[in-house]
Amino acid sequence: MLYLVRMDVTPPRDMDPEEFARIKAREKDYALALQRDGRWRHIWRVVGEYSNYSIFDVAGNDELHRILQDLPLFPYMRIAVTPLATHPSDLAAQ
Incomplete structure (x- = not known):
């Protein structure tokens, strides 16, 4: 499964x-x-920004959650996940 993930990093100021x-x-x-x-x-x-957009290709929700949770910066991140599906107008889907 493909996922679009936005990660915003906010480390403690101190x-x-x-x-x-x-x-x-x-x-x-x-x-x-x-x-x-x-x-x-x-x-x-x-x-x-101290942010990124990433595309992950993993088996499913649980695998993505484990990957994100294991990120060393995870405690300092706000994360938004969007599952992706093939668009019928995508040339690769023809």
Whole structure:
């Protein structure tokens, strides 16, 4: 199943910058592994925000929930998930 996911990151203002850098490094490693295995298909930055839009290709809701919950930045995120379906006017669907 395909999902469009928006992630908005809001770290605590008083978070130690070095600790935040360590968390971001773990986040990047995790995200790259998911991209390499094909489950995190696309990621785009939202200009001017600490946010992204991503496309995930996973078996279902439970797998996506586990993936998102395991993100090192998860405690500092607001996440919106939209399940996607094939559009009948999509050239690839013809």
